[in-house]
Amino acid sequence: ITTYALTMTPLALSMEELLPPNRQTYSNIVMLRSALVLSSLIVALSVPFFGLVMSLVGSFLTMFVAYILPCACFLAILRRTVTWYQVLLCVFIIVVGLCCAGVGTYSSLSKIIQNYK
Structure with a gap:
């Protein structure tokens, strides 16, 4: 459930910025966010295997965003100042993240x- 909120918040904030400043009231923001939730509910109910597709996207992308990319960016940005211990730890996290992403995706x-058969 928290993943849903994390992915919908940037979309909701972007949509709120499109509203004119005099229309950015609490009631309009609540209506806009409710419309976003209802639209995602309609998509979830109308697309077959939506949960499985979301688990595929989540298992693949979440590992990259949460584990692999932060370590890779850390190593790329601070490549000259990191210690061997930090490099080893980052490489370990990247390898574990890749393994988990592979298992989850598979x-x-x-x-x-199986559901298509």
Whole structure:
């Protein structure tokens, strides 16, 4: 549930910025966010295997965003000042993240294939 809120917040904030300044009231923001939630509910109910597709996207992208990219960016930005311990720890986190992303992606794909049979 928290992942939903994290992914919808930037979209909601972007949509709120499109409102004219005199229309950015609490009631309009609540209506806009409710419309976003309802639209995602309609998509979830109308697309078959929506949960499986979201688990595929989540298992693949969440590992990259949460574990792999931060370590890779840390190493790229501070490549000259990091210690061997930090490099080792970052490489370990990247490898574990890649393994988990691979297992999660494989699991999601296999479930999607099973539902098509």
